[in-house]
Amino acid sequence: MxxxxxxxxxxxxxxxxxxxxxxxxxxxxxxxxxxxxxxxxxxxxxxxxxxxxxxxxxxxxxxxxxxxxxxxxxxxxxxxxxxxxxxxxxxxxxxxxxxxxxxxxxxxxxxxxxGSVSAAPERNSVLVGYGPAVETGKRPTRKPRTAQAAVAVAAETPDAAPAEVAPAAVTPTSVTPTEARTKTTPPVRKLAQDLGIDLTRVPGTGPDGVITRDDVTNAANAGTSTSGSARAAAVASNDSKSDQGATPSSASSGASGTMAGRPREQRTPIKSVRKATAAAMVTSAFTAPHVTEFLTIDVTRTIELVARLKAGGSAASVLAVIAKALCIGVGRNPSLNSRWDAEANEIVEFGYVNLGIAVATPRGLMVPNLKDADAMTLAELTEAIGTMARDARASKATPASLSGGTISITNVGVFGIDAGTPILNPGEAAILAMGAVRKLPWEYQGEVALRDVMTLSLSFDHRLVDGEQGARFLTDVGAILSDPGTVLSMV
Incomplete structure (x- = not known):
């Protein structure tokens, strides 16, 4: 042995x-x-x-x-x-x-x-250097560590011999439904736990009945969780009291209201993505001298362009158009696509664009990047951005896709925010934030008209980028978004 x-x-x-x-x-x-x-x-x-x-x-x-x-x-x-x-x-x-x-x-x-590494079916990422995972047809039966776990395993494997579980150890009523094992991924389990969803009551729509993020979200919206029912009952009770003339003191007693059903205090260990993000943001904020410039523009023609492309069967988006405009702007203002190498005492200017796209995920903020985005067409950017975002939210982003970025975009407009001062990803010279598109009165052809308006926010490392260079880049991007035909005079 x-x-x-x-x-x-x-x-x-x-x-x-x-x-x-x-x-x-x-x-x-x-x-x-x-x-x-x-x-x-x-x-x-x-x-x-x-x-x-x-x-x-x-x-x-x-x-x-x-x-x-x-x-x-x-x-x-x-x-x-x-x-x-x-x-x-x-x-x-x-x-x-x-x-x-x-x-x-x-x-x-x-x-x-x-040998070579390939992704295993229904897995996130195979560990580099160990070869492809071998699928054996079914997962090995786990030996339960507790009597409660034994009942959960027995419930899942009805063909198991009765002797595998000692009936006297525990009764089935001592096991809650959430203790039964379900087919899903760890991030989805975490999301279900945060939303108070009982996964044993959620039908899986993924391959082989795997429970997906959308399944959990739909279950939460349908109110299938116990905690959700409790909160609904608390709200209903509060509404009833209000109808009966509840006093202000009873409404603020803490037993009802918008925070009903939540613990008075909750502590979560700082680890994984949140820990890494915090360390990176602190390092960036206190290492690179940040400057942020703003530009508010009329993007009506870009919105119309996207609408025409969609009508023609394309999945084009405003984000993809801005990504393309950024790549063109970088070609005209290369200092925005550089890195400060303190160890070598050099400024590294990149001849390619690895474009980072900030994605909000259940694990926290992630910024995967598209390699050689400058070489992609608008259609290719649209497809690549969609795939990358879905992978990040499903925790399928690889370490390679999360490293090596040269410049980034963050879309705060999707949350209804007009502008902000984004913090640079460590090692990058600039990050562009796109705000919400709003219908606003705007000067157009000598008159005031209702137009689609957006604010762009550009943060950059002042060691690498002068104010003039940042302004030229921002106005180049703005010019393309104001009139996509302007691209013809830039490339």
Whole structure:
């Protein structure tokens, strides 16, 4: 019998820690090479962790929700003699008693044996260096750690032998419906938990009945959660009291009102995307001297252009047009697409545009970027932006797509905001915020007319971009949006 310890490998991009979102195996399970054993969440993405060995799980060293440092052991395997040696690929384990810290480099040095990496079906991202995940047709049966979990497993596997669950241990009434396992992803489970949704009552519309984000959102809107019902009852009760002439003191007692049903105080650990975003924003705000310039423009012709394109079957959007205008503006004002390299004491000017698009997700703000966006047509930008946003919200964005950006766009207008002072992504020279499009009285051809108006907000690093350069870039983008035909005189 050979015992091997598997340490959390470096997931790339210099990340030093990850959170164990969910184990797909339990102690005593037998796993195959590259079989997904866990979902781990970094500050950038959720990835599926495949098994580096074929053998038996003898120990799991971290609970779901725990944050684990790179190099720390997370799984111990039991291998049958030389079988462990012949069944290894990208073995990051070490013999029992060896230092776990030495495990991660081993994963990198031997990972080429596993071949190329491809995304596994119904997974987020396959861990780089371990090869494609092997689908075995069904997930391994977990050995429950508690009597309550045993009932949940028994409920899901009705064909299991009665002896697997001790009837005297617990009665079925001791298990709430939310304890039953459901087919979905960790981000969707988190969303359901935040909304108070019982996933066992939500029908899945995804592949093989997987519960999607839209399923949870629709369930919340339909009021299927217990907490939602309680809040509705509280509101109804409050409305009834108001009809009966409730006094102001009763309305502000804390037992009713818009905050009814919420805890007086709630604490959430700072980790994952929120932790990384906070660190990046603090670093950016106190490292790069920010300057923000504003430009309010008439975008009626852009709105009309988008309408014509949609009428012709295109999925064009105002965001895609602004993205194209930004790429053209960068070509005329390259200082906006640069980086301050303090270590080399150099300014790096990029000859390509990796365009970041800020996306609000259940995990927090993410800014994936489109590689070589400047080489894309308007139609290609439209499709790429839509795909990228959907992947980010579904936690399918890869670490590579979240790194290497050169300039970004944030759409605050989608929330009804007119303007703002966006903070730069670290390492980027500029970020453009697009505000809401509003019908406003505007000077047009010597008269006042009702026009579609938008405000653009450009924040830039004053070490890299002078005020004049920032203004020229902003007016170039504004000119294109005011009259898309202006592009002909710019390229």
């Amino acid at each position: 050979v015992v091997k310890e598997f340490a959390l490998p470096d997931l790339g991009e210099g990340l030093t820690e990850s959170e164990i979102v969910e184990w797909h195996v339990a102690v005593g399970d037998t796993v195959t090479l590259n079989q997904p054993i866990a979902e781990v969440e970094t500050a950038k993405a959720i990835v599926s962790l495949p098994s580096p060995l074929a053998g038996k799980i003898s120990a799991l060293h971290a609970e779901p929700g725990a944050t684990v440092m790179v190099g720390s052991r997370i799984v111990t395997f039991e291998l049958e003699g030389a079988a462990g040696e012949s069944g290894r690929a990208g073995d990051s384990g070490a013999a029992a008693g060896s230092e776990p810290e030495k495990a991660a480099p081993a994963a990198q040095s031997e990972s080429s044996e596993a």
